Amino acid sequence: MSFDRSIKIAPSILSADFANFGAEIRAIEAEGADWVHVDVMDGHFVPNLTFGPPAVKAFRPHVSTFMDVHLMIAPVDPYIEAYAEAGADMITAHIEAGPHIHRTLQAIKATGKMAGVSLNPGTPAESIEHLLDLVDMVLVMSVNPGFGGQKFIPSAVEKVRKVRQMIGDREIMIQVDGGVDPITVGPLVAAGADCFVAGSAVFKGGSVSNPSVYGENIRAIRAAAEAAR
Ligand code: DX5
Ligand code: ZN
Numbered sequence: 001m002s003f004d005r006s007i008k009i010a011p012s013i014l015s016a017d018f019a020n021f022g023a024e025i026r027a028i029e030a031e032g033a034d035w036v037h038v039d040v041m042d043g044h045f046v047p048n049l050t051f052g053p054p055a056v057k058a059f060r061p062h063v064s065t066f067m068d069v070h071l072m073i074a075p076v077d078p079y080i081e082a083y084a085e086a087g088a089d090m091i092t093a094h095i096e097a098g099p100h101i102h103r104t105l106q107a108i109k110a111t112g113k114m115a116g117v118s119l120n121p122g123t124p125a126e127s128i129e130h131l132l133d134l135v136d137m138v139l140v141m142s143v144n145p146g147f148g149g150q151k152f153i154p155s156a157v158e159k160v161r162k163v164r165q166m167i168g169d170r171e172i173m174i175q176v177d178g179g180v181d182p183i184t185v186g187p188l189v190a191a192g193a194d195c196f197v198a199g200s201a202v203f204k205g206g207s208v209s210n211p212s213v214y215g216e217n218i219r220a221i222r223a224a225a226e227a228a229r
Helices: 021-030 053-062 077-085 101-110 125-134 156-167 185-191 212-227
Strands: 008-011 036-041 067-072 090-094 114-119 137-141 173-177 195-198
Touching: 008 036, 008 212, 021 036, 021 053, 021 212, 036 053, 053 067, 053 077, 067 077, 067 114, 077 090, 077 101, 090 101, 090 137, 101 114, 101 125, 114 125, 125 156, 137 156, 156 173, 156 185, 185 212, 195 212
Parallel strands: 008 195, 036 067, 067 090, 090 114, 114 137, 137 173, 173 195
Antiparallel strands: none
16 A cells, blocks of 8 residues: 555454444445554453454455455554454554554554554654654543543544644654544544544444445535545
8 A cells, every 4th residue: 555645444353243244345345445444452451352273264255345454453463463463454552552663663563564653642743753763653542541432522633733743744643543533523633544444333224234334324424524624
């Protein structure tokens, strides 16, 4: 993937039918998703458990766009290689997951994958100042990670604005994750975000047998985002 600042919608399969991931991934892509966002949780860094490397590897053949793997795990370093081998295109790690995020990001880059750094809602924008030359993306969490369907935390908008200022003319995307919908996306775009994870706002009301609803939901978020540019 080459860098650009186009609007990207990345549905989180945390909100998909867990008995039918292959079909769900194919459906959201056919309905206009730009990326597929995979939320990896360990029951320790966050209070929920999801996908190990074998699950992510099983998703891979169904993804024809871009597989964006969000690691909410600690420690993270011992698993980077496994998620890279499972087929991630982007691997994002949390700054709060350990004392050596710089080393973690170096390890992600060493796999040849794109690297993202994520900040929880309570972590200041300034904390990534010395990491910017190592990352392709900054993920600003707009909920406390762990679950889909939570309420958007409005202070994420100011954080995006600060991060975009810090990035300056570097080629770095800003992703926002949590409570993103056609209402919350506008101010985020205006503040400088370009990539949007959405779980409930994409999957609500649809299914693999009624996938056009996914398309309507994705188009509604994209239209609101484009309108705010
Ligand atoms: C939160 C996850 C998100 C989540 C988003 O821990 O990282 O990706 O699934 O879900 P919604 O869009 O429903 O807030
Ligand atoms: Zn996520």
